[in-house]
Amino acid sequence: MALAARDTLRLGGAGGDIVVFLASGQVEESVTDATGKVLLTRRPAPGDLVILPAPRTGDRYVTNIYGLTDAVLLTLDRDGMLEGLGSEVEKVALMLDRLWEQELSAAAAAEAQTASRTAAPIVAVFSAKGGAGTTTLAINTTAALARKYPRQVLLIDLAAPFGHAALFADLIATGSVASATKASEADFEPVLRGNIVNHKTGMGVLPGTLRPEEVDTLTGERVGRVLDVVVAWQKLIVVDLGTSLAEAALAVIERAECLVIVVPPEIAAMTDARRSIAIFRDIMNVPDHRMELVLNQRSPHPPLDRAAVESILGRKM
Numbered sequence: 001m002a003l004a005a006r007d008t009l010r011l012g013g014a015g016g017d018i019v020v021f022l023a024s025g026q027v028e029e030s031v032t033d034a035t036g037k038v039l040l041t042r043r044p045a046p047g048d049l050v051i052l053p054a055p056r057t058g059d060r061y062v063t064n065i066y067g068l069t070d071a072v073l074l075t076l077d078r079d080g081m082l083e084g085l086g087s088e089v090e091k092v093a094l095m096l097d098r099l100w101e102q103e104l105s106a107a108a109a110a111e112a113q114t115a116s117r118t119a120a121p122i123v124a125v126f127s128a129k130g131g132a133g134t135t136t137l138a139i140n141t142t143a144a145l146a147r148k149y150p151r152q153v154l155l156i157d158l159a160a161p162f163g164h165a166a167l168f169a170d171l172i173a174t175g176s177v178a179s180a181t182k183a184s185e186a187d188f189e190p191v192l193r194g195n196i197v198n199h200k201t202g203m204g205v206l207p208g209t210l211r212p213e214e215v216d217t218l219t220g221e222r223v224g225r226v227l228d229v230v231v232a233w234q235k236l237i238v239v240d241l242g243t244s245l246a247e248a249a250l251a252v253i254e255r256a257e258c259l260v261i262v263v264p265p266e267i268a269a270m271t272d273a274r275r276s277i278a279i280f281r282d283i284m285n286v287p288d289h290r291m292e293l294v295l296n297q298r299s300p301h302p303p304l305d306r307a308a309v310e311s312i313l314g315r316k317m
Helices: 078-114 134-148 188-194 212-217 220-230 247-255 267-283 306-313
Strands: 008-011 018-024 027-033 038-042 061-067 071-077 122-126 153-157 203-207 236-242 258-263 291-295
Touching: 038 078, 038 188, 071 078, 122 134, 122 247, 134 153, 134 203, 134 236, 134 258, 153 220, 188 220, 220 247, 236 247, 258 267, 267 291, 267 306, 291 306
Parallel strands: 122 236, 122 258, 153 203, 153 236, 258 291
Antiparallel strands: 008 061, 018 071, 027 038, 027 061
């Protein structure tokens, strides 16, 4: 389907019955409610899926696709999906419905964030040992804070090269920090906001990358630019660093008001934890009061108890 520049295509509750992709050109997608109020806007890149209202919403929402330039849209109706996917079409329909729920959560989050313009503090979660539970702790911390500040707490997943925050939160990642940094200066903030996936409980998740090969694009400068923007939208930012001490992670640690270091009670983890703490304290000049150590008991019978860990690290947990 061709969409000429300055033309608008309006679609109602067709999600699940029709799938639309942007093949080429530039368009702006906006979703309005029955009163005409614009809930959210985004500018998909060529190859992106245009997320449509779910069929059950009827005529309560309308998606408008406005041609910024001459564009080509690829459309696939339910019969075409059934022919190509067979019985899998129902799974696709369910996924499209979940994507629409995330769109509604994003709209509610944008409205809540507009009403609260404060610079959000940043909490970074790090571990020197993989599998220590940083992502689990980061997600549950974000979810707990979102109960107090619905739609105003964001988790940024910078655990490289495989971040799983969106997966653990049962969300479908549609964009990332890496993809947002490819946008033009004028489109950067709308694209970045559009790449945040929002859980219905009020928690937002921003993946760092969608593919491992994108890790190299996450420079300290680019991550700093992202932080400059999102701190104005949220009450609090939680960043899952995983085990990374790359440039992007260091940019976060330098700005974090609290650095949470997750330590499993294992002998091998003690050496790595001590070295990490030394780097933060002696090289990065992170003061002790900004570092919090968390002992994560991953098994019922750990090789070291709390007292032993505190003695080795010389710090209270």
